[in-house]
Amino acid sequence: MADERDPAAAAQLFKALADPVRVQLLALVRRAPSGEACFCDLAAEFDMPQSSLSHHLKILVNAGVLTRERRGTWSWYQVEHAALDTMEQMLRPGGPLRDEPVEHQHQG
């Protein structure tokens, strides 16, 4: 699992969500009715060139936050929970990037 012992891997995961467009893409895909969103539908939500949107989607896919499946003309995207779980676990109190819960820190 990526953590502080592999700072580059941890940073790459967080970088996936370090852009407002990518945060919005994740939100759109997770809310898609069937649990998957077509590139065509995502493109309709953003006023930007399709090449820029593809670039952001590629970063999310490479980080493991989304999966991509090509069907006919379009790609379809689903949320992949493993990467999000890894990030959440790193940030959890007592996790690899955190101390024990705050209430214990000023004891002893």
Next chain:
Amino acid sequence: MADERDPAAAAQLFKALADPVRVQLLALVRRAPSGEACFCDLAAEFDMPQSSLSHHLKILVNAGVLTRERRGTWSWYQVEHAALDTMEQMLRPGGPLRDEPVEHQHQG
């Protein structure tokens, strides 16, 4: 709280940890014996100009991940848990960026 409704604020938080140096800085500060680390001690861990290290620390402080206190010649840094809590809560299953736990997704 920063979340998908404010993608820029969410992205800025994740950007704080989107660099290996900043992941390492967080890990060093949280492990400092007294709960705080001096700039002088942090600088000794990195083979980079002090101005670059200051830049990374400033990003962490601006995002609320570290707090900075100046005493005499040096700045001292402590982990500030609020920003890390916010990120963790966004990533938690059922949180603003996540669906309910995976086992519920294919029902109904």
